[in-house]
Amino acid sequence: MSIHRLIVKSAALLTAGIAIGALLAGAAAAQQKLSFLAAEYSAKTLPFWEQVVADFEAANPDIDVTLEVVGWNTIHDLTAQRIAAGTMPDLVNTATIWVPEWVDAAAIRPLGDDLVDATLRADFVPALFDKGAVYNGENWGLPIAAAARAILLNKGLLAQAGFDPDAPIATWDDYRSIIVGVKEKTGAFGYAFDAKGVRAFRDFGYYLLNNGGTFFAADGRAAFNSPEGVEALQFLVDLVKAGAVPDPLGTTLEDYQPMYEAGRVATMINGNFAIAGIKANAPGLEIAVAAVPVKTAGQTPVTWGVTDTLVIGKAAPVEASRKFIAHIFSTAVRNQFDEAEGMLPVLLSQAGNPAFTGDPNIKAFIDMLPTSQFDPFHPQYAQMQELVKTAMQSAITGAASPKDALDKAAADFNALVK
Structure with missing residues (x-):
């Protein structure tokens, strides 16, 4: 092969390489x-x-x-x-x-x-x-x-306490009877809730919503201190006074879910995602799911989604x-x-x-x-959560009545609302 032909061939390869490079660049640009x-x-x-x-x-x-x-x-x-x-x-x-x-x-x-x-x-x-x-x-x-959130029941503990674990829990009175009855008859706690951690406001909110209440009024101001809210907090305070729940001031979900799986708590409110963990950690535990009850029969239960x-x-x-x-x-x-x-x-x-x-x-x-x-959209939603948690703690310790505790929280919250 002559030097001339080598040069021509090299030029052709160079030209082809440039063309391929241009095509690849175009493909990359199109990606x-x-x-x-x-x-x-x-x-x-x-x-x-x-x-x-x-x-x-x-x-x-x-x-x-x-x-x-x-x-x-x-x-x-x-x-x-x-x-x-x-x-x-x-x-x-x-x-x-x-x-x-x-x-x-x-x-x-x-x-x-x-x-x-x-x-x-x-x-x-x-x-x-x-x-x-x-x-x-x-x-x-x-x-x-x-x-979503609902009540998870330990069917064995309920049956041991004399309750039908498949019977509906229609009202707060029904639920209170189960919670207190389990404690009295089995020694296990009938229920557990959180007044310490980030979920505390929800443990109050389950009962607020199922009493026809709401966290915020239409103008964005506090509504959680309504009569419905006061009754919701009183329900929780009464369970503490009855000794039917572990101390909620020192208990979060991370504490009481293992207690539930160990058979030391009969009921808790948790999400559907908890079921997989319960099956893995306590495969012999037979559970059932029930809606959070309403205060008065005839109301439609509200599920926290x-x-x-x-x-x-x-x-x-x-x-x-x-x-x-x-x-x-x-x-x-x-x-x-x-x-x-x-x-x-x-x-x-x-x-x-x-x-x-x-x-x-x-x-x-x-x-x-x-x-x-x-969860409602509100610019002071995080502040509301902390204020409600503080109100729960005040009412549980007896430092204030449920009404006074919630009224103070509402006043502090309304001072933040623009």
């Missing part, structure tokens, strides 16, 4: 980027999302998804920092109570038909889709995790986001997530899954969703 910040629910969360992202990218090679999974104790502040820095992820798995904060920061966009088509919208459980992330008249996200929400950043690429949303909210993916994390189904198309329908206790939680109420 869409999508960032997803997910919350960690358990050790199963990260591997689950890694597989979901891998499957999605295999089916959509033109979309590159950057996945980040962080704990619940850091995700709020991390999201806020990213917003402040102008690097808000395209999709974020957030607590629903934080949605107003992200809306007011102009960081997320409302749901539109360009992100969620009509077929997928119609597949969401209405109680979750219609109530969860609606703020200022607009829906700002999709329910990515759902749970909780959702976490997938929100979409203002700068998120629409087409890539729409495809990823459709993928992660497919029935198969949702079944995998909800089964792994012990959550309730968010789609109507999950209704036939034996993991939900085959367990009467999980089904009981699902059946309660239509009457659920969710």
Whole structure:
């Protein structure tokens, strides 16, 4: 081969290389980027999302998804920092109570038909889709995790105390009889609640809501010190005085759930996700699920529902986001997530899954969703929680009556309301 021909061949290869490089550069430029910040629910969360992202990218090679999974104790502040820095992820798995904060920061966009088509919208459980992330008249996200709260009963302890564990608990009086009766006849505590930790306000709220009360009035001021609220707190104080519950001033859910699993507490209010832990830690424990009772027969029981929400950043690429949303909210993916994390189904198309329908206790939680109420959106929600907890502690110690304790909490709260 002559030197001339070598030069020509080398030039041709160089030209071909430039052309291939241009094609690769064009392909890279055409690839869409999508960032997803997910919350960690358990050790199963990260591997689950890694597989979901891998499957999605295999089916959509033109979309590159950057996945980040962080704990619940850091995700709020991390999201806020990213917003402040102008690097808000395209999709974020957030607590629903934080949605107003992200809306007011102009960081997320409302749901539109360009992100969620009509077929997928119609597949969401209405109680979750219609109530969860609606703020200022607009829906700002999709329910990515759902749970509810109900009474979990140790059927053996109730039977030992002479109660029918399958009989409905209709009213507070019914429940009080069981709680006190179990303590008197078995020595185990009949119930446990928290007046110490972050969930204390809910242990008051279960009875406030099931007495027809509410935390806030329409103008945003306190309503938890209503007669309904005073009766709710008095109910809890009376249980403490009867010695039928472990000291709630030194007890949180993390303390009394193990007591429940050990047969030392007959009933507790907890989420559907607790069932998996009970089965693992106390496989011989036979449990049942009941709605939190109402004060007066004839009222409709209120279930405290909780959702976490997938929100979409203002700068998120629409087409890539729409495809990823459709993928992660497919029935198969949702079944995998909800089964792994012990959550309730968010789609109507999950209704036939034996993991939900085959367990009467999980089904009981699902059946309660239509009457659920969710955490209200209020700018001083966190402050309310602390003030109510302080009121609970004052009433339990006898430092103030339930009415005086709640009235003081309400006055302090109203001073914060703008």
